[in-house]
């Protein structure tokens with residue numbers, strides 16, 4: 326049966342054909358200076374928070390359709406976020422690359438391009454739009470291609486958050502040498518969310534000396550305590566921040582010290 330990830334990737338292949346026709350992205354490659362998330366993680370004794378601008382999603386439909394990216398970015402910066410993630414996919418998430426550029430031009434935090442990247446042209450587009458980091462999803466491609474795109478991103482001076490959901494994907498991710506592993510608690514095939522995925526994969530990530538970002542389904546301070554106890558260095562939160570009527574209270578409550586947790 327065709328999964329949502331299959332459907333998204335089919336759409337991405339069409340977008341990539343269009344990107345290959347354009348030249349605009351490549352010309353602006355060097356426009357943006359580097360903002361490093363990895364340096365923040367290396368220095369930090371506090372959990373790093375990646376706050377996501379997420380209008381809609383396949384699992385939830387519309388989440389917060391009226392919010393402007395620049396307003397949300399200012400709130401995220403003011404309330405202590407370390408990175409802002411922007412969903413740039415339009416078909417399934419109602420996002421855009423201009424959302425990413427707006428965020429990049431509004432605040433001085435590193436910006437993550439959250440998309441379904443399977444081609445160099447998308448990486449060039451992300452960089453040209455102002456991204457400092459990109460997401461690479463292991464489930465979206467084979468190991469060889471993943472390594473090619475990882476190396477290409479580093480050549481463009483982009484940092485890479487490599488996303489996994491199970492042990493096999495984690496093994497593939499570790500082989501690329503990536504410093505940042507995102508454990509997605511959401512199964513992209515069934516939409517089931519379970520923080521136990523972070524707990525299960527954390528020991529191997531810590532043993533390999535990589536930074537662990539727990540992604541998806543994190544809504545409360547208790548959820549954050551749970552992933553810190555597992556060894557997370559950071560969290561990625563979308564829906565809970567986009568729908569909160571007390572964003573300041575929620576984000577600040579999630580900025581917990583790493584305490585006894587092993588940092589790396």
Ligand SMILES: O=C(O)c1ccccc1NCC(=O)[C@H](O)[C@H](O)COP(=O)(O)O
Pocket residue numbers: 329330377379382383384385509513540541542543561562563564565
């Ligand atoms: O969110 C979805 O429904 C989704 C479906 C299919 C592929 C990816 C999807 N989400 C992307 C993400 O990884 C999340 O936006 C991100 O981790 C934040 O999750 P949450 O805090 O649960 O909004």
